Amino acid sequence: MLEIRTLYDGTGALPAPSLTKILREAYDGELFFSDSSSRPLIVGNFVQTLDGIVSLKIPGKSGGADISGRNEEDAFIMGMLRAYADAVMFGEDTFRNAPGHVWTAGCVHPTFEKEFHAFRKHVGKDSLHPLNVVVSGRGHVDLDEPLFRHEEIRSLVLTTEQGAARLHQRYGATLPAMVHALPGDAALDPSNMVALLHAEYGVKLLLHEGGPTLFSAFLRQSLLDELFLTMAPQIVGRSRTGERPAFSGPLELSPEQAIWGTLLSVKQAQSGHLFLRYRV
Template identity: 75%
Template sequence: MKLTTLYDGSGTPSSPYLTTILRTTYDGDVFFGDSSSTPRVVCNFVQTLDGIVSLKIPGKSGGAEISGRNQEDAFIMGVLRACADAVMIGEETFRNAPGHVWTAGCVYPTFVEAFQTFRKHVGKVSPHPLNVVVSGRGQVDLDQPLFRDTEIHSLVLTTHQGAARLHQRYGATLPATVRVLPGETLLAPSDMMALLQSEYGIHLLLHEGGPTLLAPFVEQACLDEIFLTVSPQVIGRGPTGDRPSFSGPLGLAPEQAIWGTLLSVKQADKSGHLFLRYQI
C-alpha cells in the first residue's frame, strides 16, 4: 500500500494531529479544525469514473465492489473513522453490511492498535466512534452484532412510526438506544445533529451514506466536507438507470448547484485510485 500526495491546500495544524505512523502512511496530516455550534459533518464515498457508488445487486451493493477492495481506500476510511466522534449510516447501508461494525479497526485491521492509540492521543473518550443507524421506518435488525458489542456504543434514530414497528417486533427487549425524532418517514438533519451534539457530545460526524440519507444533508447545507475516492472503473447505470451517485435523489437546478473547494488530492501509486477532499 502506498499513498502519494499530489496536492494539499488543507492547511497545516499548529502541531501534528495524526500520530507518526498514521501521518506517514497517509502521506500528510488531516485536521478538521474547531467545531461550530453544530457538529462538523464530513462524508466519505467511493465512486467509479462514471459516478456510480452502488451496483444495486444483492450482496454486492457496498463500496468494496466499487473500490475493488482497494487497501488505500480502506486505510483512509479507517483514518476518518478514527477521527470521528460518530459514524452515521442509513438503514439500507446497514442492511447491506451484515455483521459489520463501523469502527476504524474493522475496515482496516492491520492498524487497529494504531487507530486506538491515536484516539487516546487526541482525547477521545471511547476507543470507537458512536455508531448511528438512521431508519425512519424502523426497519433495523437489532439482533446484528453491532448492537451486542459492548465495546461499541450504538444508537438508532427513527420516527414515531418506526419506533412503533420496532416495539411491535422487540417489545420489552427494545433497547433504550432507540431514539425518536419528529418526522413521518424521513428525519431532518438539523434534528439529528442537535440531538447528537446536545446529548452525546458529538463534534465530528462521519457520514457514510447511503445516497438517500446523504441527499438532505447536501440540500440543507448540513455537509461540510466530502472525501471522495475515484475508482478507475466504468460500470454504467444499468438498464433501468437505478445505480446512484453519492447525492442520490437530489436534483438541483444550475443556479442552485453546490460548488466545492479542493483541499487535497492523493493517489494510490499502483492502482491509480484518486482520493479527493473538498470543502463544501
C-alpha cells in the same frame, strides 16, 4: 503495504501535529479538522467509479468495497476518518447491505487497529470507537445484528415515533440499542438529527457514510462541511433502469443551487485510485 502519495495539499498550516507518526507516514501527510462550535462538523466519505456510481445495486455486490475493488488505501482512509469521528452515520439500506459489519476503524482496516486506537487516545476521544448511528424512518432495523450486541460499541437508532413504537413492539424489554424518536412521518429532518447528536451525545465530528438517499437529504439542507471522495478507476455504467446511484442520490439542483467545493487535497495509490478531499 500502503502506497499513498500526496499530489496536492492545500490544507494549510496546522495548529499542531494530529496524526501519530505511523498514520502520518501511511497517509503521506497530516489529517486535521477544525472545531465547529454551533453544530458538529459533518464530513462525508464515498468511493465512486469514474462514471460516478457508488452502488452497483446487485444483491451481494452493492457495497463500497465492490466499487473500490477492495482497495486497501481506500479502506485505510475510511479507517482514519472513523478513528477521528465522534459518530458515524448511515442509512438503513447501507446497514442492511453490510451484515455483520460494525462501523469502527479497525473493522475496515484491521492491520492498523491498534494504531487507530492510539490515535483516538492521542486526540482525546473518550471512547475506543465512534457512536454508530443507524437512520431509519420506518424503524425496520434488524437489532439482532452483531453491532447491537457489541460490548464496546455504542449504537443509536434514529427514527420516527412510529418507527420507535415498531422497534419496542418487536423487541420489547430486550431492546438492545438506544432508540431515539424524532418528529417526522417517514423522513427525519437532518438538522434535527444533527442538533440531537450535538446536544445529547456530544458529537463534534460526524462522519456521514451515506448511502445516497440519506446523504441527499443532508446535501439538500447544505449540511456538509467536507467530502472525502475516492475515485476508483473503473467504469460500470448506469444500468437500463437507472437504479445505480451517485452519492447525491435523488437530489436535483438547478445551476443556481449547485453546491461547489474547494479542493483541499489529492492523493494517489499505485492502483490508480485517487483520493480527493473537498471543503464544501
